[in-house]
Amino acid sequence: MNTIRQDVATLGSGWNNKVLLNYALAMRELDKLPITNRNSWKFLGAIHGFDRQLWVEVNVLGDSDPVPKDLTNFTYGSQCQHGSWYFLSWHRGYLAAFEAIVAAKVKELTGDDWALPYWNYLNDKNPEARRAPEAFLANTLPDGSPNPLKKYPRRQGFTTLRPNSLDAFSLAAMQENDFQVGNDGSIGFGGGVTGNFAQFARWTGDLENNPHNTVHRLIGGGEGFMADPYLAALDPIFWLHHCNVDRLWEAWMNTPGKTMVRDPRWLDGPADRRFIMPAVGGSDPGMKFTGRDTLKDGKLHPSYADLSIGTGVKPGVEAVTRVKMGAPEQQNIEPIGANRSVVTVGGAPVRTQVDLDRQATSTGIAAMGATDLGQPVTRLYLALESVRGSAPSPQLAVYINLPKDSDPQQHPECHAGSLTLFGLNVASRPDGGHGGHGLGYTIDITDLAQRLTDAGDFDPDYLRVTLVPGEQVSADKPVTVERISVLKRSGIVS
Amino acid sequence: MQPGPVLLSFTRAPWPLLFATAGLGLALCLYTTGHSTLPAFCSAVGGLSIVTSWPTALKAELALNPAQHMLADWALMLLAMMPPLLAMPLMHVWHSSLPRRRIRAALVFLLGYTALWMAAGPLLMVLALLLQLSVADAALATALLAALLWSASPWQRAALNRGHRMRRIGLFGWTADRDCLVFGAAHGALCIASCWAWMLVPLLGGAWHIPLMLVAGAIMLVERLAPGDRPRWHWPAILPRLDLWLLITRKVAHSHD
Numbered sequence: 074m075n076t077i078r079q080d081v082a083t084l085g086s087g088w089n090n091k092v093l094l095n096y097a098l099a100m101r102e103l104d105k106l107p108i109t110n111r112n113s114w115k116f117l118g119a120i121h122g123f124d125r126q127l128w129v130e131v132n133v134l135g136d137s138d139p140v141p142k143d144l145t146n147f148t149y150g151s152q153c154q155h156g157s158w159y160f161l162s163w164h165r166g167y168l169a170a171f172e173a174i175v176a177a178k179v180k181e182l183t184g185d186d187w188a189l190p191y192w193n194y195l196n197d198k199n200p201e202a203r204r205a206p207e208a209f210l211a212n213t214l215p216d217g218s219p220n221p222l223k224k225y226p227r228r229q230g231f232t233t234l235r236p237n238s239l240d241a242f243s244l245a246a247m248q249e250n251d252f253q254v255g256n257d258g259s260i261g262f263g264g265g266v267t268g269n270f271a272q273f274a275r276w277t278g279d280l281e282n283n284p285h286n287t288v289h290r291l292i293g294g295g296e297g298f299m300a301d302p303y304l305a306a307l308d309p310i311f312w313l314h315h316c317n318v319d320r321l322w323e324a325w326m327n328t329p330g331k332t333m334v335r336d337p338r339w340l341d342g343p344a345d346r347r348f349i350m351p352a353v354g355g356s357d358p359g360m361k362f363t364g365r366d367t368l369k370d371g372k373l374h375p376s377y378a379d380l381s382i383g384t385g386v387k388p389g390v391e392a393v394t395r396v397k398m399g400a401p402e403q404q405n406i407e408p409i410g411a412n413r414s415v416v417t418v419g420g421a422p423v424r425t426q427v428d429l430d431r432q433a434t435s436t437g438i439a440a441m442g443a444t445d446l447g448q449p450v451t452r453l454y455l456a457l458e459s460v461r462g463s464a465p466s467p468q469l470a471v472y473i474n475l476p477k478d479s480d481p482q483q484h485p486e487c488h489a490g491s492l493t494l495f496g497l498n499v500a501s502r503p504d505g506g507h508g509g510h511g512l513g514y515t516i517d518i519t520d521l522a523q524r525l526t527d528a529g530d531f532d533p534d535y536l537r538v539t540l541v542p543g544e545q546v547s548a549d550k551p552v553t554v555e556r557i558s559v560l561k562r563s564g565i566v567s
Numbered sequence: 568m569q570p571g572p573v574l575l576s577f578t579r580a581p582w583p584l585l586f587a588t589a590g591l592g593l594a595l596c597l598y599t600t601g602h603s604t605l606p607a608f609c610s611a612v613g614g615l616s617i618v619t620s621w622p623t624a625l626k627a628e629l630a631l632n633p634a635q636h637m638l639a640d641w642a643l644m645l646l647a648m649m650p651p652l653l654a655m656p657l658m659h660v661w662h663s664s665l666p667r668r669r670i671r672a673a674l675v676f677l678l679g680y681t682a683l684w685m686a687a688g689p690l691l692m693v694l695a696l697l698l699q700l701s702v703a704d705a706a707l708a709t710a711l712l713a714a715l716l717w718s719a720s721p722w723q724r725a726a727l728n729r730g731h732r733m734r735r736i737g738l739f740g741w742t743a744d745r746d747c748l749v750f751g752a753a754h755g756a757l758c759i760a761s762c763w764a765w766m767l768v769p770l771l772g773g774a775w776h777i778p779l780m781l782v783a784g785a786i787m788l789v790e791r792l793a794p795g796d797r798p799r800w801h802w803p804a805i806l807p808r809l810d811l812w813l814l815i816t817r818k819v820a821h822s823h824d
Contacts, residue, residue: 508732
């Protein structure tokens with residue numbers, strides 16, 4: 074065994090997978106520790122998200138269990154970063170701290186070295202890639218004792234990631250060339266700009282939206298811990314999922330043509346609160362870090378056995394699937410259309426009209442296909458702004474110019490994209506970091522707009538957008554979208 | 568809060584413009600202090616009985632300082648203290664609007680915001696006058712205590728939280744103007760709820776009017792930049808932490824043992 078992170082599917086099946094057996098043994102011991110211990114399983118989970126009342130309700134904590142102050146006083150607790158450009162760097166630091174603590178426990182118990190494996194669920198060369206490793210499904214360990222890797226609840230009957238007809242579970246995010254575009258922050262691979270600590274900020278990056286959010290819902294469903302950011306990190310499969318998301322980021326950064334952000338607000342931020350993780354043993358002062366520490370040559374930069382299989386890119390090889398649009402800070406983003414009122418989606422699809430600025434839309438459409446160096450080029454995006462709701466990870470599918478009263482599933486050609494709104498419950502809390510402002514999502518509709526234009530079904534005056542509710546959306550738990558807009562991203566072919 | 572990254576973020580748009588605007592407001596306040604109204608407001612009425620004399624005092628005050636002058640000085644105070652608090656909502660209005668309408672949208676937002684604060688001004692001035700009449704020399708100390716209490720309260724926390732939430736802005740026609748105006752007014756109302764107590768302090772500052780404006784402005788900015796939290800009674804962010812103070816004093820005591 075070594076300390077390079079490897080594909081869990083290559084490490085053996087069932088309990089022959091010694092990395093997972095050691096993981097289970099270490100987790101069992103860490104889970105016995107009280108939450109007051111900074112290396113306990115519960116403390117590590119609470120770093121992602123913590124709500125005492127919820128944890129008591131789901132029997133993770135007892136009514137009278139003492140909770141350490143540093144989980145509730147803005148030190149260690151509830152740090153997870155989503156909907157912003159800190160999503161990837163914060164989770165990288167989180168994985169590193171977790172891996173060190175588990176590895177130390179494995180060493181203590183077995184004498185083995187240990188590295189966190191990744192779940193390569195989008196490896197199209199492995200027909201079983203989407204099936205959870207057997208060790209997470211078995212009821213018992215080889216010695217007959219209960220399997221800690223299956224201790225916390227998941228979607229009923231979960232064995233395999235099964236995207237439904239509304240999902241678009243893919244590596245499309247890897248096609249984006251820029252980590253963050255312009256100063257607007259609404260578009261990019263890695264999430265929107267913020268200088269501040271925010272558990273759920275405003276704009277979700279492409280990789281976070283899919284596959285990250287999608288996998289959380291596919292495992293968690295309506296009742297499992299993975300669907301809720303307050304509970305997700307308690308499920309041991311969380312760490313293998315995030316390890317793969319982290320690997321996708323690493324593969325993306327190692328691919329020529331991709332532009333990683335170098336803004337000092339990202340490198341050294343956030344400004345208002347430090348990211349901090351417990352050290353092995355839990356002693357003070359813990360490990361503080363910033364985005365800079367997570368990059369190559371940084372103290373938290375990981376090693377992966379492979380960055381090609383199941384990533385959609387080949388590190389070191391430039392394969393431009395989208396035309397490059399120039400330096401991110403020189404690209405421009407502007408709204409060119411918006412609907413007229415707040416949309417509420419309950420148990421049935423909702424249709425809304427997005428009015429467009431004719432001139433800006435026409436010039437945008439004309440420049441969509443540009444490929445010649447130095448030519449102006451545009452991409453179009455549908456933005457769902459300030460999305461709010463009470464469910465932890467509801468699902469919405471978005472269609473454009475769907476024929477009236479038709480079944481969305483009969484019109485895949487109108488499907489713009491699918492969203493899993495992971496953490497919507499947290500982002501919508503009035504006492505949260507943004508006063509319950511909710512989350513924002515952008516969907517690249519350039520190719521769809523091109524198809525509609527070619528078919529003569531793109532009116533530069535308006536679009537018809539239909540939001541189709543999926544899991545966790547109902548009349549009792551609706552999702553509201555403050556504004557649906559169309560954004561035009563402009564650059565120069567480079 | 569890390570001072571380095573915070574100060575660095577102030578070098579980016581729209582902060583330089585907002586600080587420059589505040590600086591202009593401060594310069595105008597300094598200029599008018601010489602001829603002036605609001606600092607004189609407090610000292611002119613000291614010692615009168617709140618029960619019997621406040622109508623007389625108010626009349627005397629208005630004779631000394633005509634209402635339009637007081638409102639003009641209030642407007643300058645707002646210009647000097649409020650611009651840095653508006654970075655987030657102004658950027659939201661800017662990015663949410665068509666490029667050709669952005670300046671107009673920002674101005675309409677500011678109209679709604681300022682209208683609310685201008686309406687709040689006379690109420691705060693009357694409150695300052697009542698404090699001056701009722702506790703005279705202790706008026707400033709009372710206002711400071713009230714501001715600290717307000718900063719510690721769940722109500723101010725709730726208003727600050729709510730102020731982080733942006734509103735939808737329409738893209739076209741009169742609905743876009745309406746949305747900007749309503750957003751400005753709504754944000755102004757939440758800003759008043761968050762900041763009224765600290766705005767009262769310089770009103771009672773007398774000769775310390777300008778320095779207290781700077782201090783109160785800085786405190787309001789720190790409170791605005793602090794992360795959201797559950798509304799509850801808490802130790803004001805601008806005060807040294809009591810538990811840290813106790814820890815330090817205990818350590819010092821031990822070191823002498």
